[in-house]
Each structure stands twice: as C-alpha cells, then as structure tokens.
Amino acid sequence: MTGKLTEDERKLELSPLFAQGWAAVEGRDAIAKTYEFGDFVSAFGFMTRAALWAEKMNHHPEWSNVYKTVEVTLSTHDADGLTMKDVDLARKMDTLA
C-alpha cells in the first residue's frame, strides 16, 4: 500500500501541481482541477487517454464531464488521503490534456 504524503513530500510534490491549476479540496485530503477543452470530442478524448493510463496505473480519478469541461478530483481511497499515486496521475493528466 502507498502511504500518505509526508509534510516534506507535500511541499515538494504538490507545489508544482498547484502552479498548474490543481487546488486542495476543502474538508478532504484531495486535489482537484478543472480542464476546459474546445468541444466535447476533445474533452472526452482527454478522458479516454486518461482512463487508459489510470487503469494501467491502477489508480482511478473521480471525475465529471459537462460538454467541454472535465472536473477531476484525486485522492487515494485505501490511504484515506493523498499519496504519490495521486501526484503521478495528476502529472500524467496534465501531460495528456
């Protein structure tokens, strides 16, 4: 099992994500980001690429889609909070978007 991020890891790993539009979720040890695309095909295309990686990484996002907008929340259920799995998936999603 992947352990929760330590304070040092949080400073190191989360700051670059916050600079990329990720934000801490209120009342929960999780991060979230809203992606905007040009249209539904682009938005769902991103989701499809991210879904394949999520399955490969064995770590899945909580996400919603309304037309060209995709809202993503990441947290590790087994650890009840943020782990390196979330950091890795967040980075991967930013690369794919």
Place this chain on the structure above:
Amino acid sequence: MTGKLTEDERKLELSPLFAQGWAAVEGRDAIAKTYEFGDFVSAFGFMTRAALWAEKMNHHPEWSNVYKTVEVTLSTHDADGLTMKDVDLARKMDTLA
C-alpha cells in the same frame, strides 16, 4: 430547436424511464440515473460507447464517474428542460449499459 416535453409526452415517455431506474432531479427539469458496473473498465467502456452516441445525436450528458459507478443527468440546455433528445439519449444509454 427541440421543444420541452408537454404534459402528455411526459406521462408517455418518462414513465418507462422511471421504471428503468431514472428519476426526476429535484429543483430542475432533468432526469438522472446511477449505473453500477463490475469494474472501472466496464464503467468507462459504457461511457465511451455512450459518448460516441451522444456526439452522433448532438446531445451530451452531464455525468460523473467514480471507479465502477457512473452517474448521469440529462436535460436540454437550449430548451431549459427535458425534451425528446433526453428521452432518446436515456433509452440509448440503457441499451448500451
């Protein structure tokens, strides 16, 4: 533009959907359903099939996914409420699930 469902159409078209697990959304002229699948691959596979149809029908769902669960809300933005587009997409999604 597709018009909002009339009272007669609502009785006729929505009842069969309610019998299939769809429900009226509180405070909004919309319908919603939660689909449960065996795993993420099945859940996202359903979303992918539905996305292709949604794009083809030029009518898109509001939906969210958490692992093997997919929550769908349907309403027609242009009409500010339920139209036959929502009925058609709901039926198609039930067929695909």
